[in-house]
Amino acid sequence: MAQGGEGRRRAVSARQGKRPVGFKALQAELVTRWRGDDAFRPGTRDIVVVPSLSLNSFHLQSVKGVIHYEERMLFTLGLLRHPDVRLVYVTSQPLHPAVVDYHLALVGGVASAHARSRLTLLSTYDSAPESLSRKVLARPRLIERIRQVIHPERAHLTSFAVSEAERALAEALQIPLYGVDPDLLWLGTKSGSREIFRAAGISLPPGSERLRSQTEVAEAVAALWEEHPRTRKVMVKLDDGFSGDGNATLCLQELRHVRPRRGGATHRERAQAISEALERLTFVSANETWPRFLATLERTGGVVESYVEGERKESPSVQLRIDPLGRLAVMSTHDQQLAVDGQTYLGCRFPANEAYRASIQRDALKVGAVLREHGVVGRVAVDFVTVEQRPGKWRHYAIEINLRMTGTTHPFMLLKLAGGGRYDARSGLFIARDGAPRYYVSTDNLMAPSYQGLLPPDLLDIAARHRLHFDPALTTGSLFHLLGATSQFGKLGMTSVGRTAEEALSGAEAVRAALDAEQR
Numbered sequence: 349m350a351q352g353g354e355g356r357r358r359a360v361s362a363r364q365g366k367r368p369v370g371f372k373a374l375q376a377e378l379v380t381r382w383r384g385d386d387a388f389r390p391g392t393r394d395i396v397v398v399p400s401l402s403l404n405s406f407h408l409q410s411v412k413g414v415i416h417y418e419e420r421m422l423f424t425l426g427l428l429r430h431p432d433v434r435l436v437y438v439t440s441q442p443l444h445p446a447v448v449d450y451h452l453a454l455v456g457g458v459a460s461a462h463a464r465s466r467l468t469l470l471s472t473y474d475s476a477p478e479s480l481s482r483k484v485l486a487r488p489r490l491i492e493r494i495r496q497v498i499h500p501e502r503a504h505l506t507s508f509a510v511s512e513a514e515r516a517l518a519e520a521l522q523i524p525l526y527g528v529d530p531d532l533l534w535l536g537t538k539s540g541s542r543e544i545f546r547a548a549g550i551s552l553p554p555g556s557e558r559l560r561s562q563t564e565v566a567e568a569v570a571a572l573w574e575e576h577p578r579t580r581k582v583m584v585k586l587d588d589g590f591s592g593d594g595n596a597t598l599c600l601q602e603l604r605h606v607r608p609r610r611g612g613a614t615h616r617e618r619a620q621a622i623s624e625a626l627e628r629l630t631f632v633s634a635n636e637t638w639p640r641f642l643a644t645l646e647r648t649g650g651v652v653e654s655y656v657e658g659e660r661k662e663s664p665s666v667q668l669r670i671d672p673l674g675r676l677a678v679m680s681t682h683d684q685q686l687a688v689d690g691q692t693y694l695g696c697r698f699p700a701n702e703a704y705r706a707s708i709q710r711d712a713l714k715v716g717a718v719l720r721e722h723g724v725v726g727r728v729a730v731d732f733v734t735v736e737q738r739p740g741k742w743r744h745y746a747i748e749i750n751l752r753m754t755g756t757t758h759p760f761m762l763l764k765l766a767g768g769g770r771y772d773a774r775s776g777l778f779i780a781r782d783g784a785p786r787y788y789v790s791t792d793n794l795m796a797p798s799y800q801g802l803l804p805p806d807l808l809d810i811a812a813r814h815r816l817h818f819d820p821a822l823t824t825g826s827l828f829h830l831l832g833a834t835s836q837f838g839k840l841g842m843t844s845v846g847r848t849a850e851e852a853l854s855g856a857e858a859v860r861a862a863l864d865a866e867q868r
Contacts, residue, residue, distance in 0.1 A: 399480065425451050443832065515529075587651070762827045
């Protein structure tokens, strides 16, 4: 619900006579407005949430129900615990009332009606597969409605990812943006990530970056193979690829006739054979083609690196936060669950394996320190590939930096919203209010054709009937997201929390079993 007429008049009055301020000047104001974990620090604040998936080279239409991914930032409703916080939440299409009620009910410590009175929901009424921020920018009257609700001197903007669109929106609203300056986004490209890993002094796969032509890629593969003759497969990655899209593999075993050996092919012959083989790359995306891949590489750049081999291999991730005050902290660790291609994200397990989570936390903090020196602010995720070399002994390689929220952000934040508790960086565990750890498994891809037609209230009814809902007193049970995607796409998200990893997995299996049983 929006503020009343008096509040709007005050906001308009406060803006009169002021010239627009540039992005850098707006960002300088973020430090004085930041509350961070001190949620009940005195002072009113307004927060504008635009959960936009503004990601280069990310084809929105390729993800089923992608518009409903805007629901994943509903964990921000937890900020309404503070009685002086007002929150504006913008989406492409209106949220189902049951979805809003569900998340408000998770906000403990405040009456839902009191929280709702300080929540304004706005929509572009536009389902096109385009960045939400760009939709908002195309609607000046919607921007003005947001400006009428907030008080610019105490407000800031937050989004799932940051791009030029979010910077433009911050300038249009005349409020600072909590997130990385778009001028620094190159640090999160594949090339930028490798350069940051080297600066941080941590392990990464052998390879080369800042490649912009077929010839440069072929030369880089040849050089890598000559330096590491046992390499069997290499990855070719576009700098701005996302969730496996933009990644491709080249099997070097098909090029045995030019493999590095004494008296064998010359470097020039090897590079030429590799160049020809690049046109037969195996792409993660089924819709990718070599001409289109090459055109993007020439425009944005890319990297070549060794494919990390191993019989037992995991893909853990560390989530960091660099706040506007420059404080760097680990927020969580996860083991990512990937599709059979080993690239596409499906879900996660929390926490990461005890055998290596402390080690990857240390490496991630080194990365965070380098990013902080560059001026990065906001959420950061560092992805690794970890290989067991012998029982209990793991070696990890840093793979990628994400300068944004990721698929591991909302499960953890939903748990904090609903159950309280805290992340203990020393142990890498989430400690509930009872002092004991909690574990969870999460996915955005709980899917079946039979789920189509289920409305959000139907899903919540099924969860209640089978006693699957999260219990705040026990800090166990299942939390749901992407509820709006189920009716059309047969898809929803779920995070199952337990006192043990086994209990969490059992809870996830119970959710699927209940949904399947109800649809027979």
